[in-house]
Amino acid sequence: MDGKLITLEGIDGSGKSTQMRMLAGELRLRGVEILQTREPGGTPLGRRLRAAFLETEEDVHPMAELLLFAADRAQHVNYLIKPAIAEGKIVLSDRYADATFAYQGAGRGFPEETVSEVIKLATGGLTPDLTLFFDLPVERALVRTNDEDSDHRITNRMDQEDSDFYARVRQSYLGIADREPDRFRVVDADRSISEIQHDVVEIVTGFLELPAPEKKAKPAKPADESA
Numbered sequence: 001m002d003g004k005l006i007t008l009e010g011i012d013g014s015g016k017s018t019q020m021r022m023l024a025g026e027l028r029l030r031g032v033e034i035l036q037t038r039e040p041g042g043t044p045l046g047r048r049l050r051a052a053f054l055e056t057e058e059d060v061h062p063m064a065e066l067l068l069f070a071a072d073r074a075q076h077v078n079y080l081i082k083p084a085i086a087e088g089k090i091v092l093s094d095r096y097a098d099a100t101f102a103y104q105g106a107g108r109g110f111p112e113e114t115v116s117e118v119i120k121l122a123t124g125g126l127t128p129d130l131t132l133f134f135d136l137p138v139e140r141a142l143v144r145t146n147d148e149d150s151d152h153r154i155t156n157r158m159d160q161e162d163s164d165f166y167a168r169v170r171q172s173y174l175g176i177a178d179r180e181p182d183r184f185r186v187v188d189a190d191r192s193i194s195e196i197q198h199d200v201v202e203i204v205t206g207f208l209e210l211p212a213p214e215k216k217a218k219p220a221k222p223a224d225e226s227a
């Protein structure tokens with residue numbers, strides 16, 4: 001199988017990390033060689049960058065933020081993603097360049113051309129083969145991230161933005177879906193985890209042209225009891 005880059009995107013709390021874990025498990029079960037990774041923080045340097053600029057209470061200038069996400073990505077693309085693709089692996093990344101377009105572009109207000117230029121520099125033009133965008137209304141996502149029992153409580157600077165910020169980010173993602181419908185698939189994330197998982201597996205296995213899983217053999221009929 002040729003290596004491919006599949007990315008998962010969505011506003012915070014859209015459920016993409018949950019779905020990524022399940023998708024990775026499903027693909028492994030079917031014998032697909034995958035690399036499961038994330039941005040920011042997919043590499044050792046990226047994890048240090050992430051802690052330095054995301055998990056801090058210090059003011060981080062928007063330009064510094066834009067460039068630090070780009071630095072994380074340049075390291076990630078060159079030392080992890082490209083080599084894995086070259087080895088024929090399916091790379092699953094929880095967030096990639098579309099996040100910069102949506103968060104730093106629409107969210108922070110950088111012009112699209114500036115953001116696109118920075119993305120191109122960081123990625124060397126590597127675009128995902130397939131992107132799943134987990135879409136749900138901002139209020140629904142905020143309920144999930146603020147839920148006491150959630151494993152995604154507010155943990156970093158970006159999680160502290162207001163609903164207008166997330167609404168702009170969501171609209172920006174939906175704009176990409178309009179422009180690139182083949183690559184960027186919208187998944188309705190306002191459903192149960194298993195309903196969403198069903199769609200995700202269908203989209204990805206279809207995209208990778210994996211054979212349908214073998215149907216479990218029907219339980220053998222009990223011996224004819226009337227005999």
Ligand code: ADP
Pocket residue numbers: 010011012013014015016017018019144145149150151152189190191192193196
């Ligand atoms: P993301 O990675 O997009 O920020 P997570 O996968 O971390 O989102 O999910 C955020 C929270 O919402 C977690 O507590 C998770 O268990 C919960 N969650 C995920 N998917 C669903 C769903 N379909 N319905 C309800 N809660 C969900």
Ligand code: TYD
Pocket residue numbers: 011012013017039040069094095096097099100101103104156158159
């Ligand atoms: P993270 O804890 O990884 O959130 P999530 O589980 O929702 O992905 O935090 C990453 C945060 O950084 C998230 O709020 C999105 C944001 N971000 C950007 O603003 N620009 C980017 O380019 C990337 C990759 C992430």
